[in-house]
Amino acid sequence: MTKAVARGVELLVLLLAAGLLVWVLWRAGKSPGTQGGGLGIQAADAPLCLPNQGEVDMRFGFSSAWQRAQIPQAARFDPPLGTDHGGLTYNAQQFWEMNEARGGRHLGDDLNGIGGMNTDLGDPVLAIADGLVIYAGDPSPGWGNVVVLAHHAPDGRVLQSMCAHLDRIEVVPGALVARGMRLGTVGTAHGNYPAHLHFEMRAGDEVVIGGGYALQPLNRLDPSATVAALHHASPADRAPSILARMLLLTSAAGAPAPRRD
Numbered sequence: 001m002t003k004a005v006a007r008g009v010e011l012l013v014l015l016l017a018a019g020l021l022v023w024v025l026w027r028a029g030k031s032p033g034t035q036g037g038g039l040g041i042q043a044a045d046a047p048l049c050l051p052n053q054g055e056v057d058m059r060f061g062f063s064s065a066w067q068r069a070q071i072p073q074a075a076r077f078d079p080p081l082g083t084d085h086g087g088l089t090y091n092a093q094q095f096w097e098m099n100e101a102r103g104g105r106h107l108g109d110d111l112n113g114i115g116g117m118n119t120d121l122g123d124p125v126l127a128i129a130d131g132l133v134i135y136a137g138d139p140s141p142g143w144g145n146v147v148v149l150a151h152h153a154p155d156g157r158v159l160q161s162m163c164a165h166l167d168r169i170e171v172v173p174g175a176l177v178a179r180g181m182r183l184g185t186v187g188t189a190h191g192n193y194p195a196h197l198h199f200e201m202r203a204g205d206e207v208v209i210g211g212g213y214a215l216q217p218l219n220r221l222d223p224s225a226t227v228a229a230l231h232h233a234s235p236a237d238r239a240p241s242i243l244a245r246m247l248l249l250t251s252a253a254g255a256p257a258p259r260r261d
């Protein structure tokens with residue numbers, strides 16, 4: 001065998017070995033149950049139900065019976081930002097609006113402080129109703145910090161409220177929160193967007209973060225309409241004195257006050 005042929009065979013063997021390695025790594029990444037580094041196990045520090053990264057393992061995609069039993073009954077639902085009627089905010093991108101750049105319809109509301117851009121950065125994001133924290137984490141750069149609460153609605157449904165792009169998270173998975181309590185603050189998803197709150201309402205107890213756009217509504221509900229239907233406040237109470245609200249906010253500056261009925 002000439003020297004050139006020997007080198008050729010050597011090169012071929014190396015190429016085959018590299019190909020085999022790539023194939024093994026690819027298979028490991030595709031195997032069911034693989035997540036968070038391809039170990040095939042639930043990472044110990046993963047938030048409730050979900051891995052920190054990687055594909056969702058559907059065995060962990062639903063709340064356990066124990067978690068479901070802890071979801072509190074919620075009598076009233078309020079918007080997560082602004083006053084308890086949603087005052088001092090506007091909706092920059094409504095639910096189900098088509099977004100050509102993202103290739104789908106918006107699955108939530110993009111709530112902003114009325115000052116626009118980053119003037120609402122750091123504003124408190126509040127629990128819309130009594131609930132159980134079923135997710136609190138940072139699933140991807142596009143989402144930033146996310147909190148998901150589960151609620152038992154008065155009509156018996158299990159609903160979830162999702163607050164995304166948060167600057168800070170102030171609750172932990174498994175915590176019970178009361179309506180009006182702080183969940184965190186309005187953020188930019190690590191600088192990806194001008195500060196706003198991506199707010200979703202979901203039906204059922206399937207805990208999958210998913211994407212913010214789709215061509216099917218999946219289990220998403222119209223957030224504003226859902227909250228308005230469960231608000232249970234008298235129509236006359238829906239026109240709050242903005243001055244009264246601002247005075248209340250000013251007096252409570254630095255000391256988060258629970259909402260008042």
Ligand SMILES: [Zn+2]
Pocket residue numbers: 093106108109110197198199212
């Ligand atoms: Zn959004």
